[in-house]
Amino acid sequence: MRKIFDFHGGIHPPENKRQSLGEPIRDAGIPGQLVIPLSQHIGAPSAPIVAVGERVLKGQVIAEAGGFVSVPQHAPSSGTVIAIEERPIPHPSGFRAPCVVIECDGRDEWLPHTGIDNYPGVSPSELLEHIREAGIAGMGGAGFPAAVKLRQKPGATVDTLIINGTECEPYITADDALMRERAADIIAGAEILRHIVGPAETLIGVEDNKPEGIAALRAAAGDSGIEVVEFPTKYPSGGEKQLIEILTGKQVPSGGLPADIGVVCQNLGTTVAVRDAILDGRPLISRITTITGEAVAHPGNYEVLLGTPISHLLELAGYDATRNNRLVMGGPMMGFTLTDTAAPVVKTTNCLLAPTEAELPTPPPAQACIRCGLCAEACPASLLPQQLFWFARGKEYEKLEEHNLFDCIECGACSWACPSQIPLVQYYRASKAEILQQRRDHDKSEQSRLRFEARQERLAREAEEKEAKRAARKKAAELKARQAATGAENEDPIQAAIERAKAKKAAQQQAAGSESEVDKLEQAVVTASKRLQTATAKLEQARAEGSDLVDALQTGVDKTRAKLEKAEQALADHRAAQGNGGALSTGAEAAPVDAAQAAIEKARAARAADADLSPRDKARKQLESLQQRLAKSEKRLADSRNAGEEDKIVEALEASVERLRDKIAATETELATHAAAENH
Amino acid sequence: MALLRVTSPHAHGPMSTPKVMRQVLLATLPGVLVLTHFFGFGTLVNILWGGLLAVALESLALKLRGRSPGFYLKDCSALVTAVLLGIALPPYAPWWLVAVGIASAILLAKHLYGGLGYNPFNPAMVGYVVLLISFPVQMTAWAPPRGVGEVPGLLEALLACFAPASYDGVTQATPLDVLKQNNSLLIGDLWKDNPLFGRWGGAGWEWANIAFLAGGLWLLYRRIFTWHAPVAFLAALALMAALIYDGGSSASGGSPLFHLLSGATMFGAFFIVTDPVTSAVSVRGRLVYGALIGLLVYVIRVWGNYPDAVAFAVLIMNFAAPFIDHYTQPRTYGHKTGGTR
Structure with a gap:
């Protein structure tokens, strides 16, 4: 006898399963229209590949998987695609979502399909491809693509494959009916999964309130080595984490996957779907759905084509809308209410519950929480629901995370047990959504901040470089002007000619010797500042992500900054030497060099001051300084034109004015964008 | 019928807060009956008069706070407070003593903090301590138990409450008092000479304690x-008594059994310490919370200024409950350790 473990908490709500087990599984037939939502699973929605007006056959792919975590959809019956549009879907929010609508022709004409004759001879990855192609997503409720869940990480080993036949929710008997009527198929499906996963042991976990199902499974399992494990009925033992603890005594690490502890879990209905896909080549186009509750006259289990409108099913089951107070898809503990009966049955629809007011009364107003702790006793995750409620009311999100809100599986046991009838789970759902939204917002603003800062740095650097170049040009122009002037003023033409020749020679030497040197040094400064830029951005990102590389990156940034400073120093030294020791070392010569340096310093200081400003203010400030510079440049240009200076100088000045105008235009656009963003 | 749009779960268990409160009220019955048997109708008069006042003040407070009295009175929490305070007060207390106690409990300790569920301190114990500090004479005037003195009838009980000036009842120290004052006699001699002591604890008191224990076990x-x-x-409490008890010298502080069956021990254990609102919430937290109250009760009883100590010990630990909660968070599923990260 296998050792059975217990999990913390749990409750024993009335089971109410008998009502829907009176009759064998019935066929729900072909409705007039089938509505196939493109997203019936967790992951990317499928992409339709049929056109309106196209005739489709039963089992034909009508939408392809939209990504790795996704599945395709198939036509559940033959007919014509009459629309691809938004229709009501079964969703807690009452959403509409894109669906393929098929007008059935009633002929139920299959696309030719065959199964795999000898699957043990086929590789697991090929079988997984078949499972994916068959559109199989977890049929227990979450709808996670089965092939993704079954795929093993390279090198990982699986100790235990668990088929979840617990069905712990009250009212639901879809899996129970499968066990009673299709036990051999369940075992066949389990064999296929075993072949794919290669576990040390394969278990089928079933609560002890399904003795007939257990007996049928045990008979079908024979000596296959698949063990049917029976354990005491307690809600929510069918929760994946709880079932794993019951059967193995191990807990799935918080935030981890069952695979982390060598366990793979699949739902019983999914197992049968896998069998149908591999042995018959039949995609997932129908499922067993329990229809129950006192507002239906013929409760029971129905084999339903996916996409069948709920109204069709309700009619079949003898639904009395006047007696029904709410329509629940799923069970009474975790199901959600539907408001539109046009919504279709999807891959995860295990139950439709139509209770009367007496059966599941309208919740009364909540009374005060007296912190009695019944919720904590019931919680299967060992949380403190009363504390979580307290923090949720106070919007203390940090405290909520400290108290492991995200380990809540939303099973509803706490709300069920609460004597004050407080809708605890509702508070937790809302808080989770709020925290997730905050995280997204934070990430987004962090990203925009980094992007903005990087841009500002780049703009400032470009401005600096341009300023430096402009200063260099100016220096060259003035040098020439001065040469011309000195030449004109000289009284002794011979002396002047000698002087000129000397000066020219010296200038040539200087130019030959140091122009390239300056270029090199300038290039070094630019490179170093670019590197510093990149390194700082990386550091910021690492900080934002809380990476452990922060320290290493910090060192890198410091080193780069030192290099930059060194390069700048070298450049400044060189310029100083050039200014002081050069052949044309007059005061007027030295000034532009210093001015260039001063401009760089000024720009740097301005940039530092700008760091605290809002983007809009920064842009505005930049615009102002640009306009001032433009005014200056225009004046200088006018002066030099008036003074009849050399064409080259005038041209250079004109070019500089042009550039400034372009810049102003760009900055104005930026400013307008910021203003729009802020107003928005 | 329009379909409901509500979130799961759709089913609800059978438990409700009014039911919880009513069961607590019911569970005090054996203790109240035993107290009435030994001390007369004083306790019942306390409870009835206090209950009336509590419901009136609760309605008033709810109205002032803009809450519907009709809905919130249903939780019966005001009645529970009144019954607990009525039991704790000496029988034959004057009407105003009860009134001050109830007003402190309902208005001060409960509604000023936001009503049921938001009060950090046990309301009945706040009422009790306010009275004990303000009116020590009236609060320590206990009637002698049946067998030691005359037990007054119903009429005298009503008179004592509503016309205290015309009532001249006999009062006596409680056994815990006597033990505390004793500094020369061996416990055995004290026991022999004083009819206030019964088989294990105080005469009458021991049976009241056993009755409250029975009520508590039923609630469990x-x-x-x-x-x-x-x-x-x-x-x-028993451990402390066992550690200090030396077999019966005048400084022995009383045997474990004496402490378990004297004063408000069982009443406190099952009706005060278990108040969910003001206690620690996790399993480990409640163990720590209860144990520290036991320790404090013994310390105050034996070395403190007051003969009984449940009210003080509970209020002190009410202070500490959030702190205890912080450090006794259970280990959540899938986590390696419990407590705050």
Whole structure:
């Protein structure tokens, strides 16, 4: 006898399963229209590949998987695609979502399909491809693509494959009916999964309130080595984490996957779907759905084509809308209410519950929480629901995370047990959504901040470089002007000619010797500042992500900054030497060099001051300084034109004015964008 | 019928807060009956007069706070407070003493903090301590138990409450008092000479304690609260008494059994320490909370200024409950450790 473990908490709500087990599984037939939502699973929605007006056959792919975590959809019956549009879907929010609508022709004409004759001879990855192609997503409720869940990480080993036949929710008997009527198929499906996963042991976990199902499974399992494990009925033992603890005594690490502890879990209905896909080549186009509750006259289990409108099913089951107070898809503990009966049955629809007011009364107003702790006793995750409620009311999100809100599986046991009838789970759902939204917002603003800062740095650097170049040009122009002037003023033409020749020679030497040197040094400064830029951005990102590389990156940034400073120093030294020791070392010569340096310093200081400003203010400030510079440049240009200076100088000045105008235009656009963003 | 749009779960268990409160009220019955048997109708008069006042003040407070009295009175929490305070007060207390106590409990300790569920301190114990500090004479005037003195009738009980000036009742120290004052006699001699002492604890008191224990066990059976806090409380108190008890010298502080069956021990263990609102919430937290109350009760009883100590010990630990909660968070599924990260 296998050792059975217990999990913390749990409750024993009335089971109410008998009502829907009176009759064998019935066929729900072909409705007039089938509505196939493109997203019936967790992951990317499928992409339709049929056109309106196209005739489709039963089992034909009508939408392809939209990504790795996704599945395709198939036509559940033959007919014509009459629309691809938004229709009501079964969703807690009452959403509409894109669906393929098929007008059935009633002929139920299959696309030719065959199964795999000898699957043990086929590789697991090929079988997984078949499972994916068959559109199989977890049929227990979450709808996670089965092939993704079954795929093993390279090198990982699986100790235990668990088929979840617990069905712990009250009212639901879809899996129970499968066990009673299709036990051999369940075992066949389990064999296929075993072949794919290669576990040390394969278990089928079933609560002890399904003795007939257990007996049928045990008979079908024979000596296959698949063990049917029976354990005491307690809600929510069918929760994946709880079932794993019951059967193995191990807990799935918080935030981890069952695979982390060598366990793979699949739902019983999914197992049968896998069998149908591999042995018959039949995609997932129908499922067993329990229809129950006192507002239906013929409760029971129905084999339903996916996409069948709920109204069709309700009619079949003898639904009395006047007696029904709410329509629940799923069970009474975790199901959600539907408001539109046009919504279709999807891959995860295990139950439709139509209770009367007496059966599941309208919740009364909540009374005060007296912190009695019944919720904590019931919680299967060992949380403190009363504390979580307290923090949720106070919007203390940090405290909520400290108290492991995200380990809540939303099973509803706490709300069920609460004597004050407080809708605890509702508070937790809302808080989770709020925290997730905050995280997204934070990430987004962090990203925009980094992007903005990087841009500002780049703009400032470009401005600096341009300023430096402009200063260099100016220096060259003035040098020439001065040469011309000195030449004109000289009284002794011979002396002047000698002087000129000397000066020219010296200038040539200087130019030959140091122009390239300056270029090199300038290039070094630019490179170093670019590197510093990149390194700082990386550091910021690492900080934002809380990476452990922060320290290493910090060192890198410091080193780069030192290099930059060194390069700048070298450049400044060189310029100083050039200014002081050069052949044309007059005061007027030295000034532009210093001015260039001063401009760089000024720009740097301005940039530092700008760091605290809002983007809009920064842009505005930049615009102002640009306009001032433009005014200056225009004046200088006018002066030099008036003074009849050399064409080259005038041209250079004109070019500089042009550039400034372009810049102003760009900055104005930026400013307008910021203003729009802020107003928005 | 328009379909409801509500979130899961759709089913609800059978437990409700009014039911919890009514069961607590019911569970005090054996203790109240035993007290009435030994001390007369004084306790019942306290309870009835206090209950009336409590419901009136609760309605008033709810109205002032803009809450519907009709809905919130249903939780019966005001009645529970009144019954607990009525039991704790000396029988034959004057009407104003009860009134001050109830007003402190309902208005000060409960509604000023936001009503049921938001009060950090046990309202009945706040009422009790306010009275004990303000009116020590009236609060220590206990009637002698049946067998030691005359037990007044119903009429005298009503007179004592509503016309205290015309009532001249006999009062006497409680056994805990006597033990505290004793500094020369061996415990055995004290026991022999004083009819106030019964078989294990105080005469009459021991039976009242046993009756409250029975009520408490019934509540445990009904799963109204868990065993952790009361058991930890009783165990810590008994352990302290056992450690200090030296077999019966005048400084021995009383035997473990004496402490378990004297004063408000059992009443406190099952009706005060178990107050969910003001206690620690986790299992480990409740063990710590109960044990520390037990320790404090012994310390105050034996070395403190007051003969009984449940009210003070409980209020002190009410202070500490959030702190205890912080450090006793259970280990969540899938986590390696419990407590705050």
